[in-house]
Amino acid sequence: MPLGERGGWDKSESRYCGLETDFNDDMPNLLSFNLSTAGFDFLLATLMDPTYRPSLMESSSNGACVLPFAGSDLVLSPSQWSSHVVGKISSWIDLDSEDEILRMDSETTLKQEIAWATHLSLQACLLPSPKGASCANYARCVNQILQGLNSMQLWLRIPLEKTDDDSVDSDQTIDSWELWNSFRHLCEHHSQLSVALNVLSSLPSANSLGRWFGEPVRAALINTDSFLTNARGYPCLSRRHQKLITGFFNHSIQIVISGKSVHSLPGASLDSAANHTDAQRHPLRPYLDYVAYLYQRMDPLPEQERFEHGYRDFLQSPLQPLMDNLEAQTYETFEKDCVKYIQYQRAISKALLDRVPDEEASSLTTVLMVVGAGRGPLVRASLQAAEETGRKLKVYAVEKNPNAVVTLHSLVKLESWENIVTIVSCDMRHWDAPEKADILVSELLGSFGDNELSPECLDGAQRFLKQDGISIPSSYTSFIQPVTASKLYNDVKSHKDLVHFETAYVVKLHSVAKLAPSQPVFTFTHPNFSTKKSNQRYKRLRFEIPSDTGSAIVHGFAGYFDAILYKDVHLGIEPSTATPNMFSWFAIFFPLRTPVCIRPGSSIEVHFWRCCGSSKVWYEWCVASPCQSPIHNSNGRSYWVGL
Template identity: 55%
Template sequence: MRDPRPHADKPERTSLETYGKGFEEYLQSPLQPLKDNLDSATYEVFEKDPVKYISYENAIAKALVDRIPEESVSDVTCVVMVVGAGRGPLVEATLKAAQTSGRNIRVYAVEKNPGAVNTLLNRQRDEWGENVTIVSSDMRLWTAPEKADILVSELLGSFGDNELSPECLDGAQSFLKGDGVSIPCSYTSHLSPVSSAKLHSLVSCAIDKEKAYPLHQFDIPSVVYMRNMYEIAQPKVCFTFLHPNWSVPVDNRRYICLRFTAKESITMHGFAGYFDTNLYDHIKLSIEPTTYSDGMISWFPIFFPLVTPVYVKQGGEIEVHMWRVCNSKKVWYEWCLTKPITTAIQNPNGRSYWIGL
């Protein structure tokens, strides 16, 4: 793997993606630039997901049953920590899982967004009671009063790791028991070459005159509701992360070279990124097209544009290199082609886009 390259200081953080103020608004705005803390309208939209939280509830219930055998139900209380609790849908799923499984639990809900913490405190007072402890803190900085049996999170982005899930969970796992369970326990990103003149045109127009690099917009991946897109080849596995990760040292840098064969002659404009995740046991969620979780609205694909469209012949080989680069302060992606032509590396050293740690 190539070592991460030094990154010059930037006057401001370049953001990745935001989901907008409503689902309909989101669908109408195909390229979405990230906020550090989500607003209430965004929380409200994705709390209505009809698939995600039911899957989480089932995964937590299965983990509780596996954790506490039937003969120990009355004697054992399982400690569950929900990290990145938002406004509480995962806390709600955890409490329902305890009820359906018949297990006793003690819940910690850890959240750094002050607005969301206020909602959590209100729900604790009105709905949950003293069995749920609200913690206003970054999960990486909190000192837990006890070790957790189960660590629950929903930190995944459209490319799996692009919202710092590995870094956040690596920090949070310090208060997970040695035999503790992380939900999700793994996630994998996928990549496929796509043709979309519409998306390429939108990226071309997304110019920020304050940026020093004139083609900065092509260095920035965007979350996209892909209505005007043709997939040139089936997606392939890109990066995988496992949790808990007890490796010493933990290294979340990644590099891969993927090769695709074009289904037909066409112009390629970039790459679509997806992910799937194994929550626990056999319970999974996915936005990868061949395994998509029907009805889920919480995530949409991510688009990695090429600066210049590339013509690919039917049966022709496409070779793309993708890096996930980390240093002590930032995480970013870099990518380039080596077939059918060789292109310059995009977003070198996090030139135009990075995620602050």
């Protein structure tokens, strides 16, 4: 039974709560008590008798012995097995032990249990946490299993904070993220290997926790002893724990209650008989209730987030509006972004007021050209700005897409703008304008600012801007920041070619850990009448990863832009200054062919180039420190924007 409804939430976004149980060979009863009676949604159930050791079996039994699994496959229906049981692999296994017998027993048992779980069509198995700092043999064995696995997921249990009990030097706390990082590197970032985080009573720093949201975390096991007790004696969680659980809900991470009840439940016995059901007698029911309460009290998703929900972490190729003509559907979508046009209208109003003093408002007509007018939203914003400021306007609407021009014509007719608006069906780079403009309005920005070739287009268009004319936008800057993004990395990798690793993608970033604040990359200012101007750019950036993050892995760079439309009116998606409620742009993602590991408190140096050829513009990028990556996308061989 899901954790109840959350306002404005899609049914498909229901969240469930599981329970970790000990070995019990009466599976039907185990399910009945914990699910039907207590209300948990699934069990994390031990599959094999924990006393089993292959080396202790009679080798002479010659096929007569039966492996001590918890019941046969027939004790539950196939759908019960697959929907309600996640298999828990024997926790005693230790493939990196010094003891060779234990190592051999562990490998045999692990393979037998996975084979059994596969036979039962379980959706996932929980692998016990690696015992020591080294996990190569464990990873080798799991990697072998992954090569031939059906669709089952393997969840590697990782304690959120791990202290090395064996270590004499008490400073030597192992960063458990590093354990995961080693393991998944050894297993080549296999997409069926994911994490089950074990949440304990103490939590690492927020930066350290943040890394996990870029990782494939599928479940969070909350130990009962990480709960506090509220005034009425019921379990509750610290504010930091609550925030973490909310993060898990937001990232579709399953919650699992683990451990024995540590609360005496005063309420249960005092409740009135009417409410006193079996369910409430289950000792762990109060923990489930509390998790459900946390879920239900979450704020509903805002409209924009709901709209963008389906795009989360989904890689899209950036538009090529210069080479390709946009489709009606695309115009339709972008024109709905009121916030953007309000910002344009504010910028145009300010420019009109600056350009035309009040006393000349009725005599002076400002020539405004919208270059890349599309189906007309910026024409409308311009006319509204004129009306708002009481300035007289003459508008040229220049658009290269003949299909959009059709719509533009009917808009002008419909709105009776014929005397004010002249439609020009032409590429702005080639138009022979009949007069010069006071204001040049354009919206040619991509997620990374210049990546839809706004600089090249406006270089062409500024021919018909007066020397003292205004360009809206007057400048724009791209930004990047290093991110952990396992999901994106695996999606890129799944294409198994170089091209996809050297391509930038438009993507609604969600399961991503941002490792350092973003920094500016390239800036373009318009108009730029310098004779020596070039649109080539080269930038070298160094990002310091906060030392309390611990080690981190960089799968690539998230890119954004911020545009100054006019004076203090800006527009952008750079996280710290992003224009609220604007949905026209997702971020851009530049992948790295090989993820880069960063040591605690250390930095990553990255170089970005914007290169221009005769028929295309492209980016190249590389990491120079802590290790050198190859230069990505040399000569734009994999990804480029056509002129």
